[in-house]
Amino acid sequence: MGKFDVDKLRRDFPIFENYSLMQNKRFVYLDSAATTFKPRQVIQAADYYYEYCCANSHRGDYDLAHMVDVKYLEARKTVAKFLNAKDPAEISFTSGASMSLNTIAYGLSDILNEGDEIVLSEAEHASNVLPWFSVAEMKKVNIKYVPLTKEGRVTPSNLEKVITSRTKIVSLAQVTNVLGYVEPIKELISVAHKHNCLFVVDGAQSVPHMKVDVQDLDCDFLAFSGHKMLGPTGIGVMYGKLELLKKMKPLLSGGGMNSRFDTCGNVAYELPPAKFEAGTQNISGAFGLARACQYLEEVGLDNIVEHERELRIRLLDGIKSNDKIIIYNKDADSGIVTFNIKGVFAQDEASLLNSKGIAVRSGQHCAKILMDFLHTDATVRASLYLYNNKEDIDQFIDALNNGGDFLDAYFN
Amino acid sequence: MPTSISENASILRDIIMDHYSHPRNKKEINDPAYLTVHMDSASCIDDIYVQIKPENGKIVDCVWHGNGCAISTASTSIMTTLIKGKSLEEAKYIMSEFNKMLNEEEFDEEALGEAIAFINTYKQPSRITCANISWRGLDELLKEEEEHHHG
Ligand SMILES: Cc1ncc(COP(=O)(O)O)c(C=O)c1O
Numbered sequence: 001m002g003k004f005d006v007d008k009l010r011r012d013f014p015i016f017e018n019y020s021l022m023q024n025k026r027f028v029y030l031d032s033a034a035t036t037f038k039p040r041q042v043i044q045a046a047d048y049y050y051e052y053c054c055a056n057s058h059r060g061d062y063d064l065a066h067m068v069d070v071k072y073l074e075a076r077k078t079v080a081k082f083l084n085a086k087d088p089a090e091i092s093f094t095s096g097a098s099m100s101l102n103t104i105a106y107g108l109s110d111i112l113n114e115g116d117e118i119v120l121s122e123a124e125h126a127s128n129v130l131p132w133f134s135v136a137e138m139k140k141v142n143i144k145y146v147p148l149t150k151e152g153r154v155t156p157s158n159l160e161k162v163i164t165s166r167t168k169i170v171s172l173a174q175v176t177n178v179l180g181y182v183e184p185i186k187e188l189i190s191v192a193h194k195h196n197c198l199f200v201v202d203g204a205q206s207v208p209h210m211k212v213d214v215q216d217l218d219c220d221f222l223a224f225s226g227h228k229m230l231g232p233t234g235i236g237v238m239y240g241k242l243e244l245l246k247k248m249k250p251l252l253s254g255g256g257m258n259s260r261f262d263t264c265g266n267v268a269y270e271l272p273p274a275k276f277e278a279g280t281q282n283i284s285g286a287f288g289l290a291r292a293c294q295y296l297e298e299v300g301l302d303n304i305v306e307h308e309r310e311l312r313i314r315l316l317d318g319i320k321s322n323d324k325i326i327i328y329n330k331d332a333d334s335g336i337v338t339f340n341i342k343g344v345f346a347q348d349e350a351s352l353l354n355s356k357g358i359a360v361r362s363g364q365h366c367a368k369i370l371m372d373f374l375h376t377d378a379t380v381r382a383s384l385y386l387y388n389n390k391e392d393i394d395q396f397i398d399a400l401n402n403g404g405d406f407l408d409a410y411f412n
Numbered sequence: 413m414p415t416s417i418s419e420n421a422s423i424l425r426d427i428i429m430d431h432y433s434h435p436r437n438k439k440e441i442n443d444p445a446y447l448t449v450h451m452d453s454a455s456c457i458d459d460i461y462v463q464i465k466p467e468n469g470k471i472v473d474c475v476w477h478g479n480g481c482a483i484s485t486a487s488t489s490i491m492t493t494l495i496k497g498k499s500l501e502e503a504k505y506i507m508s509e510f511n512k513m514l515n516e517e518e519f520d521e522e523a524l525g526e527a528i529a530f531i532n533t534y535k536q537p538s539r540i541t542c543a544n545i546s547w548r549g550l551d552e553l554l555k556e557e558e559e560h561h562h563g
Contacts, residue, residue: 347457347481351536363457377479378457407428407482410532410539411421 003303006389012039013387025357028392033177033205033336033383034361035227038288041295046232046288056280058256072283075290076273079237082293083222084213087242092276093286096236097204098127100223101171103238103276104200105131107248108169111198114140117167119197121146121154122373123176128202128223132171146172148373151331152179156187163195170197174206178374178381179329180336182206186217193218198244204228208385209308209334211301214239226285231292235285238276245272254278304386308335311384311393318397325400328374335384341406346378348406353380355409356399418521418528427529431486436493440477447556449549451478458484458542462492462549466557470499476546483530483539488546490526500554507547507554514540 010016015037021027029037055065057072073088080088094100112118118132122145136143144167147158154172163170170192174185185201192199200221206212207222208229214222222239226232240248250257250269257278261267269275296304312335319325328338341349350362360382382396418424446463460478464471474492491510495503510527512519516534530543 345457345481347542348483351481351483351539354536354538407425409536410428410483411425 003306004299004386006307006387009299010387010389012041013037014040014043016387022357022359023355025355026391026395028358028388028395030382030384030388030392030396031359031361032208032385032388033180033228033381035233036208036230036385037387038230038232038292039295042230042232042288042291045291046284049284049287057283058274068283072281072286075286078290078293082297083207083237083239084215085239086215089272090214090239090242090245092238092240092245092273093281093289094223094236094238094276095234095282096225096227097202097223098225098236100236100238101127101200101202102131103251104221104223104240104248105135105171106251108198108200109135109139110249112139112141112168115166116141117144117164118142119144119146119159119162119167119170119172121172121176122148123152123154123179123181124171124173125177125202125204127204128171128173128200132169141168142166151181152176152329152373153181154183154188156184156191159188159191163192163197165195167195167197169200171200171202173202173204174212175209175334175336177205177336178338178379180205180332180334180338180383181329182210182333185219189218205334205336208296209301210305220244226289226292229289229292230295231289232282232285235282235289237289240272242272245276250276250278252276252278256280299386307386308384308388309333311335311388311390312337314390314393315382315397318393319400322401328376328379335388337382337384338379339382340376340379341400341403344406346380348409349380352403352406352409353396353399356395356403358396358399418531421532424529424531427490427526428482428486431489431526432482435476435485435489437475437489437496438477439475441473441475446473446475447553449552449556451545451549457481458545460484460488460546460549462488462546462553464495464550464553464557466500469501471495471497471503480545481542483533483542484545487527487530487543490529491546491550494525494527495550500557503550504554507550510547511544514544 019027053067055068057068076088076091079091132143144162146154146162175182189199198220201219203212203222203224207224220241224237226235257270257275259268259270324342326340346362350360353360360380362380363378441463446465448461448463450461452459458480460480462476465473474496476488476492494506506523509519509523513531514533533539533543
């Protein structure tokens with residue numbers, strides 16, 4: 001299967017050794033859309049900061065501090081290369097996708113006038129909705145939603161329908177976190193640009209799983225989190241085109257981001273990325289994230305796509321004759337499978353699966369408005385990644401097909 | 413040794429299924445004499461309102477409405493049957509015995525009636541918050557009622 005040896009790769013992940021059983025069953029992790037496990041290489045890269053070069057960046061005049069600056073810049077360059085960004089200055093480190101999206105929304109609020117419009121979709125994660133709600137309230141602009149197709153996809157022709165001369169910003173996920181569709185983001189971006197709108201890509205679910213080339217896409221901004229792509233928690237990226245970042249105001253201010261200021265309130269900001277990195281940064285996190293990018297490149301993002309696709313087909317094949325299962329995204333192109341068992345509340349199903357050693361996520365998946373579209377209160381989501389293997393899928397299929405009553409979890 | 417009902421999984425299971433399929437005291441009341449608490453959270457899909465009508469130190473009525481999983485629905489339904497008609501003190505006692513059970517401490521089985529069905533919750537720690545959701549709501553309501561009288 002695939003072009004890499006999964007069982008060998010799994011040995012890079014200490015958690016599979018340290019947490020091999022859940023509820024005394026072989027542990028199967030199918031919640032990588034929430035967060036991912038970390039390979040030893042990433043953990044070591046993050047620890048390297050604490051063990052070998054622990055000093056503040058941009059501050060010191062001594063060798064150790066200089067070494068931190070060099071390594072921190074190296075990490076930025078590694079991420080820039082991973083995304084094929086033109087310039088490492090286009091990469092700002094943040095605490096994660098949520099902070100990146102908040103920074104972008106706040107930063108772009110300056111270009112909005114009363115009555116302007118921001119376009120989102122109903123399939124967006126809360127982190128790509130709520131920051132825009134705040135900006136909309138602050139600037140008295142309107143939020144509009146691209147109508148979804150029957151399956152829940154965003155299409156260029158539907159985007160075309162909702163954009164007007166007042167639309168200034170379009171912000172959409174490249175892969176949605178509930179339905180897992182890979183949206184035709186390049187075409188969507190070109191529609192937005194044709195109408196002179198800026199395009200923000202929420203890459204939290206795409207960057208970990210597929211090749212994302214910011215120059216090829218021509219996106220104006222891109223946000224994602226390290227922890228969903230084998231990296232540490234508390235680190236993420238805000239990519240922006242350099243000329244846009246230069247004009248954009250920072251959300252956070254403080255040390256390290258201003259070149260000078262006086263008591264009359266005049267501030268001269270540093271250039272990007274420093275302008276967006278106020279205060280002491282998560283340096284260890286940046287080292288870990290850079291290593292995660294390299295790890296994914298070593299395995300090969302195309303191989304990861306293919307691997308997830310094969311596992312997904314195996315799973316769908318295994319449950320296709322089970323008419324108790326409702327699958328909401330049969331045709332999705334990612335490793336996300338969203339379903340319910342007829343007559344069973346999502347959380348009860350997730351807890352039955354827990355009793356069989358399988359970790360899935362039940363809930364509204366932070367995309368609460370989508371639930372109106374799906375006509376259900378909640379769903380169960382299984383999400384795959386490069387370290388899942390056939391055994392994981394087969395154990396999952398067996399649990400779904402022969403799972404017994406959902407209250408078994410409570411009594412056995 | 414006599415077997416108590418807590419050792420008979422199939423009876424416990426039937427209790428939960430019964431209250432999940434036919435929840436008791438499930439209605440919404442629009443009356444200022446009722447205190448209402450809304451229990452929901454970002455981490456859980458349960459979305460449950462509990463309402464009590466306190467009168468002279470007694471809970472003369474207790475109802476609920478909303479949406480939840482089997483465990484939270486059954487637990488809420490059972491709670492309303494247990495505390496309806498009880499004094500505030502009695503309700504507090506039942507609540508504390510219920511919490512002891514969830515924490516695997518010694519508890520007074522007599523006081524819990526059908527709520528004994530949740531004795532196995534500790535085996536699925538992630539379900540503790542489902543089993544006690546409306547009890548946490550009740551705790552807030554009882555505190556609110558106390559403040560109202562002493563505050
Ligand atoms: C599509 C999408 N956007 C944004 C986020 C937010 O990511 P974080 O919580 O790491 O900031 C998530 C996380 O679930 C997501 O799936």
